[in-house]
Amino acid sequence: MTRPLVTSGASGLLQEEPLIFERSVPGRRAAWPRPLDVPPADDLDPALLRAVPPRLPEVSEPDVVRHHTRLSQRNYGIDAGFYPLGSCTMKHNPRVSEDLAALPGFGGLHPNQPVSSVQGALRVMVELEDALAEITGLDAVTLQPSAGAHGEFTGLLIVRAAHEARGDARRRILIPESAHGTNPASATLCGYETVEVPAGPDGVMLPESVRSLMAPDVAGLMVTHPNTVGLYETHLREICAVVHDGGGLVYGDGANLNALMGVARPGDVGIDVMHVNLHKTFSTPHGGGGPGAGPVAVRAALAPYLPRPVIQRGERLAIDWDRPLSIGKVRSFYGNFGVLVRAWTYVRQMGGPGLSWASRMAVLNANYLRARLGASYEVAFDRPCMHEVILTDRRQRPHGVETMDIAKALMDHGFHPPTVYFPLVVPHALMVEPTESESLDEMDAFVAAMEAVARQASEDPASLHAAPWRSYRRRLDEVLAAKSPDLRYTWPSPEGSASGGD
């Protein structure tokens, strides 16, 4: 497949788009309520009323449609092309899920309706819980957390509650140095002190390292599995036994579950608590930053600590608030229900065999890219990987070309860059995760682009420092943004001396 050089968005007619505030024209509007069918209110003390109304833009519906259509065209999504953003599992987002989540019988339900009027919604939730329990090899699931980090927080509070219930308050938690930043941040939020576990030389954790750190005040280990360098934690079974022998529990960050479905179950290996990112493995769209959902699966012994409420099984489903050992609620209502419907849809459409095949193809695709890209880039751990592979800029650095330059140059070739500079344990990482939804020809086109960038790095490094050239905006001044933060619009003062404008 030969690929023409690209420009971003609707390049035939790519307009500059002002701020929505700059489109405002006094007197314009887009929405009207029904005529009032009751008497106007006469009860409020004028002193309570807002003196200066919010200065919202005055625009028409066509204004808003143009504005957001044009803005959206400045974006790159998985719909537009390959998005190999490692650790983020940017797989195809099915549209049938969008349709089902929007059905009035789901999207139009109030969370405080009588339980008898929401049976179908609760059924979706219990079926999703059961599927996640089966896939992770654990016993009970809460769907309440809103994202991965929220799931980590929830899961670690469950670990804490389980220890406290035995009168065994433990202060510290072991976290591999390769962990995502949310892991230590969640640990702090739960009152734990973090202890870093070094990775072994071949990228996986060694039982000895964990054994030497286990102590009576260690609550457990928080491990990403497969880990953030894209490798299966081959010693995990033994490591879990070490932690359990020391009285600890093992928390699994399941952000990378897309490599494991039907392959190996974290619960079978010894993980006690695990969160799952539905906005990764279960194909719900990431929406440019959310919403996601981060359900948490636990062993039966930990089920009493799950956030309340839980759904009570049976012919008629009920909502059970009476959970004396629960860690409590972590957010309002029952979770990001609309996201749950999409994940349920995906599980039902794929079925057990389909999910297993998806994981197998995600891993095969990553290994194919590892083999092909290894010709022009350094591979951090050059052996069979799981769902993602980490490259570095080691061969390009002698030319003065760094990971960031490679990432920006890829945009000129029509691809979203890989995740860069993460995980921190691999300096200058470029983390490539193709997922199962990319085809061989798409991956070959990506390889060709990566090779072209590698050639450019040796032949014309300066051009890479200035990349990207073709995007709607070129490199942005992040130092300026941080030094003099400009975080909101300020309307021009009446005299016309714009203070927040351009």
Added chain:
Amino acid sequence: MEGIPYVPATPDEVQRMLDVLGFSTVDALFDAIVPAGDRLRQPLGLPAGLVEADLVEAGTALAAQCTPVTAAASFLGAGAYRHHVPAVIRHLVSRGEYLTAYTPYQPEISQGTLQAIWEYQSLVCDLFAMDVANASVYDGASALAEAMLMSWRIGKGKRPRVILAGAIHPDALEVCCTYGHAGIVRIEAVPPGPDGRVDLEALRRSVGPDTACVAVQSPNFVGLIEDLPEIAAIAHEAGALQVVSVPDPHACALFEAPGASGADIVVGEGQPLGLPISFGGPYVGLFATRNAYVRQMPGRLVGRTRDVEGRQGFVLTLATREQHIRREKATSNICTNQGLCALQVAMYLALQGPEGLREVAEQCHAKALYLKRAVDAIPGFRVPYKGPFFHEFLVETPCRAADLVEDLAEEGIFAGVPLSRWYPARTHEMLVCATETSRREEMDRLVARLAAVQGGAR
């Protein structure tokens, strides 16, 4: 394996990839990755997949077991509010460029999301009359919990006590307790006074030099408007911050904005501003503060800057507060937020504009006032609180409220939310809400039906 949706590899392509890798089968590749003892040897215990036509049927059948609020006369509130959502919003946020992008880590190819979120931040500031707003947190309840932790950070640990004053939504209170469980903050609740609002005398006695913040909800859990200026004065006198939580931000188009009366952190539930009610989520937590505290804020922030050619552009900024840089010292653990929901809020506020938003807010209040007076006049029913309110109010019922609600649901009326859901002993009370979507004839039907209850129907 064929016929698996969303997996394009053909058997021939699978073989070609395996050849490149030097493995004969996919299984052999996995044998080289996963220890034999860890491999799952049986198929997943999940049903086989459904083709799309059957899937749509299965999903539609489950949805059909539910009664949406649009098919009933609904007076439900208590944390989620039904308002009209302009049709264009769903179409705009369904654009694949918005829907299927990740967090805008690469700003050059994410200017759409970044500019839209910057506009969202500006609109939230405007609505709350605050200086700076973040790019969203999970929901209103977790926003309040984050505000509580942020106040604690601003107090540098010397002010360990957080006061949650008056009728705060019990779920939000519970979320605060969950977030406070690590033990660094001491949470104290000051219960509402006999008029249903913050007991100002009790609050005065409670605040002290160890107080990080006084958090209040307005309109509060029973719908009443709190005396925000007075509460701010009490907090500030003790050197504490005032945190205000807004359950339905339409209130800010009618009543004085929290920022105008001295609030230091304002949070809110964004669902009423253009999001489907969707059984409780996804919603969006609005979060705003004063400039002085921006570096203690949780969550992402979008800032305006320039590109190398001097053109206006937007980037994620002040990231040194965040988990991916600061790890265990971050201001919050939040990573993925509610970006697309924030976009919906931005669209809604632009579509309503200042006039539309005010009209919606006025209609909410006018309709709720009409309903409140009518219900209060029914013998046996009573509206106990007489203070200023927005669009929700507490009703004392002559019979068990939960039974009443169940009975009326069968007739297509969602009469209210029984308080026994949170307070098992409060069996004869419910919250009733009206918004601009409530029709007079529906309200009259509810009133007639309640009057019949008193007549001995149950």
